[in-house]
Amino acid sequence: MARIVVDPVTRIEGHLRIDVEVNGGTVQKSWASGQMWRGIEIILQGRDPRDAWLFTQRFCGVCTTVHAITSVRAVENALGLEIPMNAQYIRNMILIAHAMHDHIVHFYHLSALDWVDITSALQADPVATSRLAESLSPWPYNSVQSMRATKAKLESIVASGQLGIFANGYWGHPAMKLPPEVNLLAVNHYLQALDYQRKANQIVTILGSKTPNIQNLAVGGVVNAINLDNQATLNMTKLYQIKDLLDEVLAFVQQVYIPDILAIGSLYPEWLGYGAGVKNYLAVPDLPLDTAGTQFDLMGGTIMNGDVSTVKPISRFGDEYFRDNVEESIAHSWYDGSDSRHPYDGETVPNYTDFQDDGKYSWVKSPRFAGEPMQVGPLAQILVGYAQGHELTVKWVDTALSELSSRTGVNVGVGHVQSTLGRHAARALRCAIIGDLALKHWGLLVENIGSGDTDIFNAPVFPRGEQRGFGFHEAPRGALSHWVVIENGKIKNYQAVVPTTWNASPRDAGGQIGPYEASLLGNPVADAERPLEVLRTVHSFDPCLACAIHTLDVDGNEIAKVRAL
């Protein structure tokens, strides 16, 4: 029995730590541990609820807009405050553009190199690579010259003796299986993706005034003044700039991201069999279509035990089924006590004990839904939508399943999507779905403004006494909720239950393991010193845990520690 610890010490405090016990080349036992405590909620106590979003968007430098919008939704829910349609559409477009940026970065820049071997790409024939690319997609930028340029760039990086951004990959690992041409194609698209993630982010900048931290929100709506004839406000020029950027990013998703996922996925069919883990799924509805949040363009709900027929909808802001079933256990987390609490009553009192396999071993709490661990993220959202017949989801999922089936010769069904590779595919499909919806919401916004409605804000009123509310958002990493208790116009309690907490949760009071932990069981590990397969499954969730600090380390202490004990 060998124990492998993946313990990145990339910043001053630790991040996510994964421990696995391997026997006979397969993971037998696993632990996921958050190595940094979250005391964020305490900072908010006593503050003005109208300012909460300015603080929550600093929770995490990657998920800024996500925490900002969820926070204003929570306060609006507590006050029973509806917001104007223009504000909904503007927020929706920001959320989508941010998510498209995030999904593209996650696949190409943070996880593709788990599957793509840079060094093998050096053996590729640029002509054959271009021909292969043109057989997969009508994308116009797959020319021989482009592939040749990418190969030359790689050659010069390797010749310099320094792999630059590509240092520290598991090159030549036995689990890398793509032919050289697919590797070169993927590296070429890695470079192209850099441009398109920026374009997506430019949309956030136009609507949010600034990134990474947007400026245009308010409890009650947005502050984007609308006047189609005024240079300084949201006008037709800016709206068409957004539309052009959206068209470009969506074309990239449809003609590059999805074909790449299908091409790479069909060459790793065994990974449709690993990594399912917890098969309970939770997604919240998003992209509201009315002022109160009762109609949505993305569906929410739960699925238990991987059985789509168990789907139960979560259908509106303030939904009781969601509100009444969320609890967080601290039985195995470094907090005082071992109870489970509803987020309105949540506490954050640290009690560090060191890493105890059978005791407390993580700063992450264990959220549970009706007592069950739940997987959240694009896969959960896709399955919940599919189970309820969401038209766009059904269209994209069925197309992808039939494509994968014809390429692998295996009848790939919804069961296979519940896997490491399935999570990547679901993220790509979600990216295409929300891209279509961004165009729809752009059209709705233009139409609404055209009808003469320029309202953007309803002023909040804080009555004496106590109000409780929660807001949710189907974020790039899954269901995010903020819970606020307001007393006499001040924040009394604030808790954020973030997607990675659901997925990276440690064991609960009943000993049930969390989704990361469950997904690693049965994973192969060919080389304990280079646990590429462990990273493949953990990366497939798109972990976002550290969320906080940015101390620069010029002296080179930034290494991910991988220890095989």
Place this chain on the structure above:
Amino acid sequence: MPAVTVFGLGNILMADDGLGPYVIKVLEAAYVFPPEVEILDAGTPGMELSTILEDSGALIIVDTVRSDGSSGELRTYRRDDVLKHPPAQRITPHDPGLKETLLVLELQGETPPEVYVIGVIPERVDYGVGLTDVVRAAVPGAVAEIIAELERLGYPAEARVPPADPDIWWERQPKA
């Protein structure tokens, strides 16, 4: 496209890690900058940093820095210092930081002409709002480094008359 971007990195919710955004607010209050210079509180971005950097010329970055020495001491670096060691294994989207972003820009042939990092060794990096006294005392030194570098690059800032109060909104105590 700005000729120079000055940006503060760090998290205002993590005590001394909020140095970068704090220095940006002090700069905005005390100086007037030529139109070619952009001043930005960038928070703690991952790959989004590349969106900020791609359109810029020279970069001046202020951040906390892990280094031997005492809390509050200033350290400065040029581009090659930052890139001396290879980047870390990627685990989460936060792992791409300044170093990774500079390497990505290099891969795209968009390397910024000048990079100057002004770092301060923190005392406390943990949940809470507000700089420790020793790091707060280092702020004028960091500001002076930035002003001197702007002058060297040919885009000098002018003192704002009269100076404004820095808008450190996150340090304002909630009213009772």
